[in-house]
Structure formats: C-alpha cells, structure tokens
Amino acid sequence: MLCPKCGDSHVRPSKRLAPADIVHRFKSEEAYRCRECHARFFGPVDPRTTWIARFQRQFATHRERERLKLKLRSKLTPVILFGIGLAVFAVFLRYLSSFS
Numbered sequence: 001m002l003c004p005k006c007g008d009s010h011v012r013p014s015k016r017l018a019p020a021d022i023v024h025r026f027k028s029e030e031a032y033r034c035r036e037c038h039a040r041f042f043g044p045v046d047p048r049t050t051w052i053a054r055f056q057r058q059f060a061t062h063r064e065r066e067r068l069k070l071k072l073r074s075k076l077t078p079v080i081l082f083g084i085g086l087a088v089f090a091v092f093l094r095y096l097s098s099f100s
C-alpha cells in the first residue's frame, strides 16, 4: 500500500476514531496512516488487521503463555520437592541429634 500524498510505502492501519470510518468499514475500506507524512487515508482492508486475524494472534499468544507456564511449573517442581526433602532431612537430623 502506498500513501496517496507522498507515495511512501511506510503505512500502518490507523486507529479508528471518526464515525465516517465505520462507513468506510462497510465498504471494506480501512483508515491508514502514513509513517512518513502522517497523512490519513482509506484503503482496502488489510487481511492481517481483521478481527479474526487479531483473534487468532491473541489466541496464539495466549496458548504460548500457557505453554510457558507449564514449562516453568515442570522446571520448578523438582526444585520444590528437593527443598521439601531437605527440610525433612534437617528435621530428621535434629531428631537424631536430640538423643546425644
């Protein structure tokens, strides 16, 4: 996509602000902002910015987060078990030394 004002290709989807944007949305047009000259214009909807694409991205990151959480838990479990074992051993040593 090229900016109609300066012809640069550094454009990004603009955040919807105006009620007129909704009308354009019905015409499958989306507001864009030029990163070079900051001109705001309308162009065809970028498939990457549709709600379904956003939802899929969101879901993917959520799934990634869950996977990281599981990974962390599986790494933390042996450490916690070792700590509990050490504590039990310390109590046992104290119990043994109480006889002498």
Ligand SMILES: [Zn+2]
Pocket: 003, 004, 005, 006, 007, 008, 034, 035, 036, 037, 038, 039
């Ligand atoms: Zn421009």
